[in-house]
Amino acid sequence: MECPVDMKIDFWHQRWLRNEIGFHQGHFNTHLEQFWNRLELTEGRRVFVPLCGKSLDLLWLRAEGYQVTGVEISAVAVRDFFEENDLVANVTRQGEFDCWEADGLTILCGDFFALKAEDLRDCSGIFDRASLIALPTEMRKEYVAHLSRIAPAKTRTLLVTMEYPQHQMQGPPFSVEEQEVRELFAGYASVDRLLILEILQENPRFQRKGLTRLHEKVYLLDPV
Secondary structure (H helix, E strand, O other), X not given: OOOOHHHHHHHHHHHHHOOOOOOOOOOOOHHHHHHHHHHOOOOOOEEEEOOOOOXXXXXXXXXXXXXXXXEEOOHHHHHHHHHHOOOOOEEEEEOOEEEEEEOOEEEEXXXXXXXXXXXXXXXXXXXXXXXXXXXXXXXXXXHHHHHHHHOOOOOEEEEEEEEOOHHXXXXXXXXXXXXXXXXXHOOOEEEEEEEEEEOHHHOHHHHHOOOOOOEEEEEEEEEO
């Protein structure tokens, strides 16, 4: 039976409340640093990071001269991001979201699926490291369709995914095979794989879970 959306949202609330956030990286994403220039964005443009948590990648993007908008369901994650980075946020209400803003950074605290096109109207690029792989199979198609509806035309995306034998570990993060990526974005964007990297040896927590293979892949998505 498919899990109701509110139960999936509650799952992430509980993960943050219990501090079960092994997915959080305590450093900038190396693929972001290596491949972000493939989006060919000029400084000052606004970029979007869906399901951003308290990712330090938001700070990297701002340091590169971009305005940054993220969306995150957990108020704990949003609060921690601003507190841990010594940022004093101005919090207002924007539609269905609490809007936290400080120094070129904006995080909309609420449900990604409640976003409207007007929320992203001035965004020119997207970085997805932890969104697609955070969603179960039945939600990934809905996620891609919604993002395609609300993102401005010609908005390129840098996408990072993971691949492993799904039967060896229960997600999230979920394994999203390259064929699925290409099928999900067919009709929305061309898919250019930029990198494939074996990362199991440098991730002992996944070895302890019993994984025998773990690949990370990076894609450039260019709207058609």
